[in-house]
Amino acid sequence: DADVTQTPRNRITKTGKRIMLECSQTKGHDRMYWYRQDPGLGLQLIYYSFDVKDINKGEISDGYSVSRQAQAKFSLSLESAIPNQTALYFCASTDGTGELFFGEGSRLTVL
């Protein structure tokens, strides 16, 4: 089983719908991240969390929200999805050593 699991792996939705992407990790890490990947733009940091009481905005947090339900779970929500949020989303975790462990990605298409 993967150390960092993302669900769903693929999702197609319509403009205006609420979408939640979920992430869980079994590595016991306290730090978790959400990134968005677009061709030619690399990975852009959306939110990151040091622990369940610590949530920080990244480079592109507008239009997104997160919830750290437990040390092992970090969810990303799009309250009202729009087409330019179509992207590949990655969750990652680390224990502070700097090495990020990534999930396999969630591909979101907003029509």
Next chain:
Amino acid sequence: AQSVTQPDIHITVSEGASLELRCNYSYGATPYLFWYVQSPGQGLQLLLKYFSGDTLVQGIKGFEAEFKRSQSSFNLRKPSVHWSDAAEYFCAVGAPGDDKIIFGKGTRLHILP
């Protein structure tokens, strides 16, 4: 705030040739520096990292990188590439005491047979 630039969007090299991928960062002090690789359809894997100490860092798969403070660079090198090295490579920077890790836009490496 830290930032990172990868000047080359695409690089093409022949199999067996040497490789250097460029990375420049912006940060007021010595940052944490990373190189990750993403194979097609896959997630990202850490190749190597620099926190402090020896400025020449060895990584997995025969890669190395050199931290040059005077040039604000952390270039990735490999003496002889293999067809399996074709992938996208990302440089990333982190700030000591902060958990924010920022990625560059990536360099896609193509290998000619």
